[in-house]
Amino acid sequence: AQDKLTIAAASDLRFALEDILRDFKAEYAQDLTGLSVQVIYGSSGKISNQIRQGAPFDVFFSADRHFTQELFRGNFTTDAGTVYAHGRLVLWSPKHDMRGVALTELTADKYLKIAIAQPLHAPYGERARQSLVSAGVWSQLEHKLVYGENIAQTAQLAQSGAADVAIIALSLVKNRRLTSDTAAHYQLLDVSTHQPLLQSYALTKRGAEKLPAQLLVRHMASGKTRQVLAQYGFELPGPTHQVAE
Amino acid sequence: MTALRIKAHWQRHHFSLNIDTILPASGITALFGRSGCGKSSLLRLIAGLEMVRDATVIFADQPWQRQQNFVPLHRRRIGLVFQQSGLLPHLSAEQNLLYGFHRVQPELRRLMPADVIRMLELESLLRQPLTSLSGGQQQRLALGRALLANPQLLLLDEPFAALDSLSKTAILPYIRTLVDETGIPLFFVSHDSREVEKLADQLVLMDGGQITEQSSLTTALANPNNPLFDGSDIVSLFFGVPAEKDSWGRVPVLSNACCLWLGDLTEPVPISQGQVRLSIRAKDVSLALSPIADLSIQNQLPAHITNITPYRQQFLIQLQLADGQLLQAEITPYAAAQLNLTIGKPVIALVKAIAIR
Amino acid sequence: MTALRIKAHWQRHHFSLNIDTILPASGITALFGRSGCGKSSLLRLIAGLEMVRDATVIFADQPWQRQQNFVPLHRRRIGLVFQQSGLLPHLSAEQNLLYGFHRVQPELRRLMPADVIRMLELESLLRQPLTSLSGGQQQRLALGRALLANPQLLLLDEPFAALDSLSKTAILPYIRTLVDETGIPLFFVSHDSREVEKLADQLVLMDGGQITEQSSLTTALANPNNPLFDGSDIVSLFFGVPAEKDSWGRVPVLSNACCLWLGDLTEPVPISQGQVRLSIRAKDVSLALSPIADLSIQNQLPAHITNITPYRQQFLIQLQLADGQLLQAEITPYAAAQLNLTIGKPVIALVKAIAIR
Amino acid sequence: MTALSAADWQAIQLTLTLAFYTMLLLLVITTPLAWWLAGERRGLSAFSYWLRTLVQTVVALPLVLPPTVLGFYLLLLLGPQGVVGSTLQQLGLPHLAFSFPGILLASVLYSLPFAVQPLQQAFEQLGRQPVEIAASLGAGPIDQFFTVILPLCRGGFVVAATLSFAHTLGEFGVILMLGGSIPGQTKVLSIAIYDHAEAMNYAAAQQLSLLLLLFSFVVLFVVYGARRKTGSL
């Protein structure tokens, strides 16, 4: 059996994937003795760049289906990506209770700095921008915005207290490490205000030949995984559907 | 007379400098002593280049260093020539020369570049890059630079060591005149007793970090055991006023009751009031019992013997001339016996006109 | 006799060195000339410190530089003393001293540390940190280091300039003996004509980047217009074999037909075959028409005048002694007239025993 | 070649300003610091000796931390909840996170060792004599600095200036963390390039990189060329 599986994943999946993999290893303990699983987190853009340059990744979890599609077009993955969940955006602050706060209220003076991920390349950043635009406050808020390289760093900007509010992934707010008293004080953004965040994964050419990778694909579709994903605030699509290309 | 008060106990590694003295700060003072005796250290102390604790340096009532008081070098107005060539490598020869001059208030400028350049023959060096100067050229430049800083005190550490003899012949009288005219006191270190004889008014002898003797040059030279003479010749000084050349080109130098004939007067260094100072090696003085004719030696001076001392396997005969000046003659024991020399005996001192410096 | 062939046309900035000569590479050769005339440049050329194009340097049949051939300095086995103190600042005094010695194959080691340390009085310096050495101490150390490199050629650039006179008195005879015993040819630069008179066998005169004269020292000294005498005294050499002291402590030095009495024999530098070389200043020689009694001057040598030349407003009288050696006397025109001196005239040359060096 | 966007030009301008001020500030700060560090060791008390070693070590530490980590801690420190940030706010001043002064401070801190070390080395190799000569000729400390130390240690200053300028040009992690990529204020060139590259906008990334390289090349070439002509020593 292959004894090593290398997974590259977008930052928003960080906490959910830990649980998923723990279950995965427990589930296939007999089939996969001595398996070591490495996960490398990063921005979807950087990871897909690295895959193009021959990075030794077997599975790629992207925050946006766009990246798996591009890789498939370049013949680096076996398919255009399986959508396993939809990401959700939340408005969150470590200092203020954001429950019930509408995007339009961000113009208030108490919100000096608002952190979002870089819309140029981070999927969550682009969706945050869309929401702000559709709320009609983008141009008013633009001078308050600070940008994180990826969604995890965006969360850090707020967590350090330097930014007053952040628009980040629900999955990050739902993780254990965020202190409980502030963790609940978030406001979900309406999915209708932005294009969907289609979380998709794909096997790379080298991963396709590996048994553990194939088993992981099977595990991703399992109920247990769906449960974990839901727990971390991901919205689940209907029973696993291949995105047509 | 201005004075330089120095008091210091300074431990430099294994060496200790112990000075507690008042030096006359006028005219030219030579520092003489064996290598490693502390001459450069003393100059550095005076200049304030070393923070010696609890030292006292007072120059002409300016307390340069006393207790907590410490005037930094750049406010002491000292002209310094370092023992190791000390040119600023990033400046041109000309910029080096004028570095100090530009920092002197115009009203304090008494020495002007044009004169110094002429006297030290620096003209042709000024346009050369610094790295292309030979050792002697560097030394002349450093000397000129110190002079042009128009200081109130000159401290020169072996300033003539790399000069060729022609340059030396030209520069020493210039330095003499300069000190006399400007009144800037000058201290210099030298290992060349001839330089000292020619230039110095006072002599400071050092040994093992201490000043062992300080006196006027005349007094110092009267002592045949003066370390100045170690490895070189005993010299007496004769002070007199030169008169007109005679038709033979000889120059008479007159003191009270004596006349010394000189071959010519190019070399002697003038000192103040028209006087010149002549040095006469004891080895150049012969003795006879009566005047001698048909001899090329022209100075035949009546004198009487004041002292006879053995000196380095020879005899040193100290003579008093008619005008009271002291003259010394070095004589073999054989000659002393032949002439039957005794104290008080009148003799004729023979000195070649040409041998007088 | 080994020789040093040098041919170079070297433009250094404004200065050009033009040499095409064969120098005798044996004994001691002095390089003499005014500051900036190219002495150091010549030594650097010989050492191979400068890549002078198309130059030729051949030492004792070893082509050090010829056409494309260039032997780097470290394979030339040259002992070098730089004009500016050249100690390695990161090494201790002792490590500096032995740096070259350690790099000599044991079978080529003829000079040993113990001897050099003793002769140059380096013992007490060895344990001192380098920065604490005085100027003269540094120079002695650099000299010792060059000697201990046991080179096949010594090039010393003003090696004695910072030495005090006592050190010089001790070191010069040591250098002389060392060269005679080891046969290492030595070139040295000096501005001190007395050093040259004492030490050199050959003299190389330089001026404006060219060698203007190269000759044995005796020949060179016979020429009163030799630049060696600019600003210093004319000297004649007398070669003779010293005999036993007499009861008065006088030492007779005998040549064929002459005897010169010396006060003692501490200073003269021995040269090979028991001979010594004495230098007699022309200013120390007086002339009389007949022997004179009752005079302290003991050497009264019969001679006849071979030449009379005006020299610096005086007369220089060239004399031939009974043994054929040349002696020169400097005399005022007045004295020459008084004694009615003419060529061929027999005279008595008077030389004080003590004035002989 | 597509024209650079206005935002790109803004980033370029910002970066140059930042690098320039950083270099200037660093030269001003590190010159006395390096002089003190390079001072005579002889006869120093044990205390002064170890104090110097300590300072020298601390000064070198910014080198060691990964820039993003350094940036994160600076964010904690300079933000409204940090010691520095809150103090500033109490004084009625803005806190330093997400501001130009903030990233300037960070750049200075981050490039500190690159300025101190070459200067210190130059001062150590200079020795005492040139300063002593100047003092003997009547030059006071300021005069000595400008007419002797500066020209003689020119090499050290050029290296210090080049390293700190260039290092700031290329700085990324610290500024990313602390600056928040605000266009015109903290979005410097390196971040702009990174953003283009991540957005797979390779043409723009490449164009900006080339421009940066070309500019730096010209500046460095001129600096080094001029330096060698006059001969720095």
Place this chain on the structure above:
Amino acid sequence: MTALSAADWQAIQLTLTLAFYTMLLLLVITTPLAWWLAGERRGLSAFSYWLRTLVQTVVALPLVLPPTVLGFYLLLLLGPQGVVGSTLQQLGLPHLAFSFPGILLASVLYSLPFAVQPLQQAFEQLGRQPVEIAASLGAGPIDQFFTVILPLCRGGFVVAATLSFAHTLGEFGVILMLGGSIPGQTKVLSIAIYDHAEAMNYAAAQQLSLLLLLFSFVVLFVVYGARRKTGSL
């Protein structure tokens, strides 16, 4: 304090190895390079003169590019489709992206100016005389280097070594891009810390940072302390 995970220890070990090799390689490479750059300028032909200036400029360029950008271009170059990577593969060798040799190469390139410049400066200030003295005493070039140049330029070597070692310790962007954070191969400490911080595992991030700081502090303190004791000049 929670114990560090095995992965963290692995990152530490990897980082030290990388920094050490980088420093070593850089000293070996840059010594002759810096010597050549520091050589006599006088009497140099115009060609040699500009060649040197060119090389000196090119050597300084890695400084200027943001590390992630440099990493990106290195990735393009060293990856299987790059000129270097594909050539290596044709020779039957692995391409260099995502491998230890790859990030070593990148680190060397990235820290090149930090090693070259202090050395060059030290060599320039050294002057010719010490080498001439050594040669006159029979020391050949190698001998001269080890007994004269190295000890006299110790300050420069210490600065070069420190800067390049420390700079590699803190290096992040280049390695992130080119290395792909593969544990045990390319996941160095700086990336591990970054990762912990992103995972909001601040305790671990802080612990690792502290460890890195402490270690660096001790190393630097010893180096600087020892250097000052013997007195480098």
